[in-house]
Amino acid sequence: MMQVSSICLAAKVPVRVKSLQTNPATINDPTSIAAPKWSQKTITLPPLKRGCHLVTSKPSAQILKEVGLELSGFKCGLAHLFLHHTSASLTINENYDYDVRDDTEIFLNQIVPEGPSAPWKHTLEGADDMPAHIKSSMFGCALTIPITNGKLNMGTWQGIWLCEHRDYPTPRTVVVTLNGI
Amino acid sequence: MMQVSSICLAAKVPVRVKSLQTNPATINDPTSIAAPKWSQKTITLPPLKRGCHLVTSKPSAQILKEVGLELSGFKCGLAHLFLHHTSASLTINENYDYDVRDDTEIFLNQIVPEGPSAPWKHTLEGADDMPAHIKSSMFGCALTIPITNGKLNMGTWQGIWLCEHRDYPTPRTVVVTLNGI
Amino acid sequence: MMQVSSICLAAKVPVRVKSLQTNPATINDPTSIAAPKWSQKTITLPPLKRGCHLVTSKPSAQILKEVGLELSGFKCGLAHLFLHHTSASLTINENYDYDVRDDTEIFLNQIVPEGPSAPWKHTLEGADDMPAHIKSSMFGCALTIPITNGKLNMGTWQGIWLCEHRDYPTPRTVVVTLNGI
Numbered sequence: 259m260m261q262v263s264s265i266c267l268a269a270k271v272p273v274r275v276k277s278l279q280t281n282p283a284t285i286n287d288p289t290s291i292a293a294p295k296w297s298q299k300t301i302t303l304p305p306l307k308r309g310c311h312l313v314t315s316k317p318s319a320q321i322l323k324e325v326g327l328e329l330s331g332f333k334c335g336l337a338h339l340f341l342h343h344t345s346a347s348l349t350i351n352e353n354y355d356y357d358v359r360d361d362t363e364i365f366l367n368q369i370v371p372e373g374p375s376a377p378w379k380h381t382l383e384g385a386d387d388m389p390a391h392i393k394s395s396m397f398g399c400a401l402t403i404p405i406t407n408g409k410l411n412m413g414t415w416q417g418i419w420l421c422e423h424r425d426y427p428t429p430r431t432v433v434v435t436l437n438g439i
Numbered sequence: 440m441m442q443v444s445s446i447c448l449a450a451k452v453p454v455r456v457k458s459l460q461t462n463p464a465t466i467n468d469p470t471s472i473a474a475p476k477w478s479q480k481t482i483t484l485p486p487l488k489r490g491c492h493l494v495t496s497k498p499s500a501q502i503l504k505e506v507g508l509e510l511s512g513f514k515c516g517l518a519h520l521f522l523h524h525t526s527a528s529l530t531i532n533e534n535y536d537y538d539v540r541d542d543t544e545i546f547l548n549q550i551v552p553e554g555p556s557a558p559w560k561h562t563l564e565g566a567d568d569m570p571a572h573i574k575s576s577m578f579g580c581a582l583t584i585p586i587t588n589g590k591l592n593m594g595t596w597q598g599i600w601l602c603e604h605r606d607y608p609t610p611r612t613v614v615v616t617l618n619g620i
Numbered sequence: 621m622m623q624v625s626s627i628c629l630a631a632k633v634p635v636r637v638k639s640l641q642t643n644p645a646t647i648n649d650p651t652s653i654a655a656p657k658w659s660q661k662t663i664t665l666p667p668l669k670r671g672c673h674l675v676t677s678k679p680s681a682q683i684l685k686e687v688g689l690e691l692s693g694f695k696c697g698l699a700h701l702f703l704h705h706t707s708a709s710l711t712i713n714e715n716y717d718y719d720v721r722d723d724t725e726i727f728l729n730q731i732v733p734e735g736p737s738a739p740w741k742h743t744l745e746g747a748d749d750m751p752a753h754i755k756s757s758m759f760g761c762a763l764t765i766p767i768t769n770g771k772l773n774m775g776t777w778q779g780i781w782l783c784e785h786r787d788y789p790t791p792r793t794v795v796v797t798l799n800g801i
Contacts, residue, residue, distance in 0.1 A: 294475045294656045294801065296696045296697070296800060296801055298696050298766060298768060334477045334479050334616070335477065335616075335618075336519055336616055336618065338698055338764055338766065340764075340765065340766050340773070340774075341775075342774065342775030342776075342778065343775055343777075343778075344712070344713045344714045344775070344777055344778055349576040349579075350525070350576075350579075350580050350581075351525045351572055351575060351576050352525045352572055355561055355563075357559075357560040357561035358561045358569065358572050360560060360561075361558075361559045361560055361561050361569050361572075361573075362572065362573060362576065364558055364559075365551065365552075365573050368552075368558070369550065369731065370727065371727075371730075377723075377726055377730070378719075378723045378726075379719040379722060379723055380717055380719035380720045380722075380723050382717075388720065388723050391713055391714055391720050391723075391724065392723075392724060392727050394712075394713060395711040395712070395713050395724065395759055395781075396577060396758060396759075397576055397577075398579065398711075398712075398760065399712050399778075400712075400763070400764055400765075401581070402519055402521075402581055402583055402764055403521065403581070404479060404519065404521050404614045404616045406479060406614075411521070411614055412521075412523065413522075413523030413524055413525070413612065414523075415524075415525055416523065416524075416525055416580075419576075431775065433766045433768075433773055435696075435697075435698055435766045437618070437697075437698065437799070437800075438477060438618075439475065439477055475656045515658045515660050515797070516658070516797075516799075517700055517797055517799065530757040530760075531706070531757075531760075531761050531762075532706045532753055532756060532757050533706045533753055536742055536744075538740075538741040538742035539742045539750065539753050541741060541742075542739075542740045542741055542742050542750050542753075542754075543753065543754060543757065545739055545740075546732065546733075546754050549733075549739070550731065577758060578757055578758075579760065582762070583700060583702075583762055583764055584702065584762070585660060585700065585702050585795045585797045587660060587795075592702070592795055593702075593704065594703075594704030594705055594706070594793065595704075596705075596706055597704065597705075597706055597761075600757075618799070619658060619799075620656065620658055
């Protein structure tokens with residue numbers, strides 16, 4: 259049963275609100291209890307070259323379908339993506355113009371020193387490694403995205419990026435946890 | 440029924456712990472099953488000028504009341520806020536001195552090149568657009584905040600900021616998902 | 621009962637998938653309902669000197685044991701850590717070479733101006749304060765980590781860092797919220 263109520267996060271004028279609220283379970287009637295659902299998967303992605311990569315868009319339609327299938331069982335919930343690495347990152351940004359991804363890579367390389375003149379002590383694993391660690395903490399290794407009516411509820415121009423910060427591509431592991439009803 | 444147990448995250452000396460732990464549901468007694476609750480709303484915020492804006496504080500007391508009303512049904516849980524945009528961001532920072540917000544905007548503009556000398560290829564949408572995308576990934580477009588006894592459980596000096604990175608203000612959509620018991 | 625299905629996030633070639641999926645509760649049989657569990661604790665950490673500190677590794681084995689005890693009741697879920705402060709941060713990064721932590725501190729101090737030449741208006745609380753606020757938003761004050769079979773499901777080289785950005789160490793409060801089944 260849908261209920262509509264208003265909630266304002268930041269407004270000096272009225273805001274427009276669209277809401278989906280599930281009935282709290284009626285504890286005296288077990289047949290109406292909303293069953294909690296959890297799904298957790300570990301995915302190993304094939305190596306990607308250094309740079310920012312869009313992982314939720316055509317032509318990788320097959321990927322969206324497989325995510326869609328798993329998500330379709332959830333009316334309302336949250337999808338959590340957790341990268342198992344410290345030299346790559348996950349972020350949400352534009353899904354359209356690939357120049358945005360290229361420019362972001364330019365920015366990261368500009369802002370994080372790399373090479374002989376960089377001040378790092380951690381150099382044993384290569385000149386690209388310490389910068390990769392820093393970039394990983396700057397963007398983060400996890401994302402949480404709302405699920406609504408069986409789909410990731412993102413804005414029109416939003417997509418998920420996997421940002422590879424190492425020169426030598428390696429497989430990347432992501433734990434995907436879905437929770438909701 | 441409350442249970443108290445101790446947990447240490449990082450200590451060479453004992454740490455002080457205050458805990459709230461809910462009883463796992465007793466599956467043989469449906470009347471004691473903690474009913475899962477989910478609430479999800481899409482909010483459209485009115486345009487805000489470029490800069491960092493505090494969205495959880497007076498004089499916008501009405502906003503806090505409306506958030507409070509929705510939250511009040513949760514004893515323990517998590518509140519997730521998800522911005523539907525790639526040229527604005529959400530962050531948690533000081534709720535008191537507005538100079539902190541102004542200084543943060545100064546920092547962002549100092550660190551992300553903008554204008555004719557910037558190295559960006561993505562320039563079709565204006566000189567402020569590519570910098571806005573970068574700032575959005577730096578701070579992130581989502582927040583998860585604990586809920587305790589019907590309220591957002593934040594520190595004394597913490598507030599939620601919506602950071603607008605575009606020159607021309609536009610409405611911003613936020614999906615708010617509450618989950619808990 | 622385990623179900624296995626495949627999901628691809630970003631692949632032009634097949635990806636390897638390992639999955640754990642819980643049965644949705646059977647609402648006509650209350651004895652099979654997966655009871656939702658929530659655990660929330662507030663922890664006060666003792667003061668740590670300015671810099672990046674690993675909080676999930678030996679020799680602090682006692683910390684891991686206490687976290688393990690709390691987590692052990694969850695087969696599948698999410699652990700949320702929320703720092704109650706605006707001048708420190710939480711991030712996930714390498715758990716092995718302490719040079720990585722030292723180098724990250726060098727980076728943060730290099731990128732965020734501090735001292736008489738810094739352009740900040742917010743200076744009342746000391747020269748280190750405004751830079752601390754900026755660093756807190758750069759790395760963030762919260763983490764969400766998957767729980768699998770009673771443990772934090774992180775990569776081999778991942779650890780949780782508490783980054784202290786103030787010169788004068790003070791106790792730091794963290795709210796830990798566990799959710800799952």
